[in-house]
Amino acid sequence: MNMKTHVSALALAAGAAFGAAGSVGAWTLEEAAKPYAGTELEVLFLDRPGYNAAIKMLPEFEAATGIKVNYTTVPYENALGEQVRDFVAGGDLDIALIDLVWMGNFAENGWVVPSETFINNAALADPALDMADFFPLVLDAFGSWNGVNYGLPFDNYSGLLFYNKCMLEAAGFDKPPATWQEVMDTYGPALTKDGKFAYALQSKRNETQSADSFARFLWPFGGSFLNAEFKSNLNSPESQAGLQFRQDLMKFMPEGIVAYDHAETVNAFAQGDVAMITEWSAFYSTVVSPETSKVADCVEIAPEPTGPAGRKPALGGFSLAVASQADEAEQAAGWLFIQWVTSKANAGKYLEMGGVPARQSAYADPALAATFKFIPALVESWQEGVPEFRPRFAEWPAITEIVQEWGTKIMLGEVSIEEGAKNIGEKMEAVLAEAGYYDGKKPLAQ
Amino acid sequence: MTTKVSRKTLAAFLGPAVFALAIVGIAPLLFAVWKSLHYFNLTKRAQERFVGLENYATVLTDQAFWEAMGRTALLFIIAVPVQIVLGLIIALVLHRPGLTLFKTLTRLSLVLPMATTYAVVGLLAQVMLNQKYGVINQMLGWIGIESINFIGDPTNAFIAVILWDIWQWTPFVALILLAGLSTVPPEIEEAATLETRSNWTVLRHVQLPFLIPSLVAVLILRTADTLKLFDMPFTMTRGGPGSATEFIAVLIERVGNRQFDIGMAAAQSIIMLAVTIVLARLYIRFFYREVR
Incomplete structure (x- = not known):
């Protein structure tokens, strides 16, 4: 092999590596959301600190994506009924807000789409999604049913x-x-x-x-x-x-x-x-x-x-999942929002605004633990909970x-x-x- | 001379009302009857099936249903007579001549409880009756009475709902009876007051016969209101503590909206409708005939 061949091979390898790195680096929320700009999403929120935090973060998401998130705030006691009626009637909701005790109901009725559908779609899946970063207990209890994940933990208790x-x-x-x-x-x-x-x-x-x-x-x-x-x-x-x-x-x-x-x-x-x-x-x-x-x-x-x-x-808390009644564009836009609002990158911000993320990485920062006194106890509790605390x-x-x-x-x-x-x-x-x-x-x- | 009205004219006048009633009243009722004959749970649509009268049999043998009916009946038996007595007293006071400004202000203030949304009335009660922070216990404290556990004690919670119902609906009864008193011809009233100094005699023999239609209206409306009483106890106690304030409408809402068993809730509603119709017919038969 001569020098020229060597250089070419290195360049090819570097190019391939750069290309691979470049394709990872190329995934941005803005690019991923381009086909769905103008899409409007409907979701129910509760009047609780985690939702108020998300509401404060919404303008950033909407500016970056052109996707509009329309939320309706309801009391907890009404949230299940509102959603059940909407899904049975084929209504407007594009994202399901699922209390952990509603998970079996929503999954068995086919009202929500398995996360895998989006995680396997390179155009929609953020390479930094890192599902393993969620507390395993929380991801399992709040977002999964019968071994299938549907929702990403959002408002976590x-x-x-x-x-x-x-x-x-x-x-x-x-x-x-x-x-x-x-x-x-x-x-x-x-x-x-x-x-x-x-x-x-x-x-x-x-x-x-x-x-x-x-x-x-x-x-x-x-x-x-x-x-x-x-x-x-x-x-x-x-x-x-x-x-x-x-x-x-x-x-x-x-x-x-x-x-x-x-x-x-x-x-x-x-x-x-x-x-x-x-x-x-x-x-x-x-x-x-x-x-x-x-x-x-x-x-x-x-x-x-x-x-x-x-x-x-x-153990209690809510995940957000994409509703199966939403059309293709709404489902994609819904996933982008869920992925963004529960992301590692946003966990610190969500915490500072009053939310409680389920990201292990967010709690590793000693400065945050000093500011939010509940963090050590919370982390300890999430090691010892039982998913079926309530069936x-x-x-x-x-x-x-x-x-x-x-x-x-x-x-x-x-x-x-x-x-x-x-x-x-x-x-x-x-x-x-x-x-x-x-x-x-x-x-x-x- | 009588003018014969054409069928077209009759249809034109009655048609819109009948059509509206059919859309908003009859059609949903028929749908509810149909669904009451099915197992129909919103979260188990795959299991939907015709079950005939099974839902009715379940309801009629359900202890919780009859206990809720009993509570509703007890509420009615206690609250409505008190409302009628208090309402009649207020109406008689307002019917007397003089004190125009006072009476105008009273009439205005009577509208306020009725104009307040039921759910808000319940929420107000929840806050005002709070044992530790509620204004009512604070006021009781001023006169040396120990704070009362209104909402957390089954008997007290039931009494609190009754008192709240009386507060909200006595003005309605008073205004209806006041309207009834205005139908008594003044000359007859004047003649009667010349004959006797007894207010009771005037009330019993002159005013009361004219009040019968109003009383029947009050009974029918308050019966229907009591049977469907939901918002206030729901926001105030949510049917608790235990089942102490689980009235029939609260139970039906629980079955239909929280357990999503629409078929069962429809059967309960149809039975309640039948009870309402029977009671209304009884009122008309036994009370209303006196003034025919």
Whole structure:
């Protein structure tokens, strides 16, 4: 081989490498979006910090792509119904906002498109997408069903222990409780006095009762909604122990706790009337803002206490997925938006604006962890959660209503824990039988 | 002399109303009846099938349905008589001569509760009745009464819904009865007041007969309103705590909009419609005939 040949070969190799690098570098949002400029997307948002952060980021996306994102803000309680009706009627929504417990419903009905469709499309997939950067638990629980990913985690929560350091210190504690038993035996009695309460557990009869109250005391005690055969596990000794613990803990909570939703609970904490709450990470900005919290300077965050079976904290959150009812251009534009708003590149900005990204890389920055006190606890919680904290199958909307009714009846003492759990179990099994889980028509996926 | 109106004229006058009623009333009703005979769940469209009267059998043997009906009936039995008594007292006061400015202001203020959106009334109650931060408990504290757990206690929550319903709808009853009192011929009233000094006698024998149509209207409208009472308890208590304020309309909404079981919710609605029609016919039969 002569010199000329050598140079040519190197140039060819370099050219090929440059070309390859060039083709990666060539992917830009602007270029990818060019065919879809002028496309309008319809999506539902909630009135929560993560959505407000995304709304503040929207102008940047719209300027870069020419794609318009039209969002409608609805209360959480209406979000499922609005979307179900829209998808059944073949409506306007191009992007689905999916709470983790709606995932089975949306996937089984074919209302959302698997992410693979877009990830395998070089014109649409951002080379920097890096799916492995999402917390695996969150990507699995919020965005996937039966091994197929549909949505990218967007508005992400874990249950955290918010505690009032000043109240704890005044009662002689220099750290938060590590276990639920400590809450019951030590922190509860010491902090419940003079019209103040040690703990508030939001338990209103809606999804709050199922997710924040009932399920929160099943898992750390080794209980669960269902056993391996999909029969009720609520009367198992572990589930009963957890529910009994919740009942006993009520003496350290404000009266009328069954009427407390998130707003009342966060408010009670922010007013300094309650020393500890277990709430979603999304409420961080509310309790540390002096405008909405009297105890902003005293707020500290820790992972939820552990039970006999471990931490297993409350898990909740939303993914965004492309709606199958959207036309081709809307689907492509929808994917570009979802990919952009949940991207690694935007995670820091989203966090600073009040959102909670599910990107591991975003939390690696020690400076951010110092600014946002919930980060270490959040990262720890997302290592220990269970995806089926609430079953995510299509029957959850029916089952959660049963849990809400009987869960509050148990707390009010209208039925015994055993009787209430038995009632929920029987009704839950009837729903599952009707759905076909017991005769092999449906796989036992939750 | 009577003028015969042509069929065309009749059709021209009645047609638009009948057409509108058919579109917005009859067609959806027939659709609901049809769907009530199916298993029809919005999230399980693949399983949709004709089930005959199965949904009706399920509803009629469902304890939750009858408990909700019982709660609704109890609300009606307590709230409506109180509204009628209070409304009648207000109407009689406003019917008396004199105090024109006071009466005008009262009439105006009576419209306010009715003009407030139901859902807003419920949200207001939720905030005002909050045990810790609500204005009502604060006011009770001024007079030395311990704060009351209005929303978190089943009995108190039920009472709170009743009181809120009375607050919102007593003015409506008062205005209807006031209109009824204005139909009493003044000369008869004057003659009666010359005959007796007893206000009760005048009310019982002179004014009340003229109020019967108004009372029947109140009963029919308030029955229908109570049966469909949804917005206020939903925003106030969401049917809780437990099932304490799960009235029939709240239950139907839960089944239809949250469990998406449209077939079952349609069957519940049709049964409720039948109850409403029967009650309306009973009112007309037993009360309205007195003034025929």
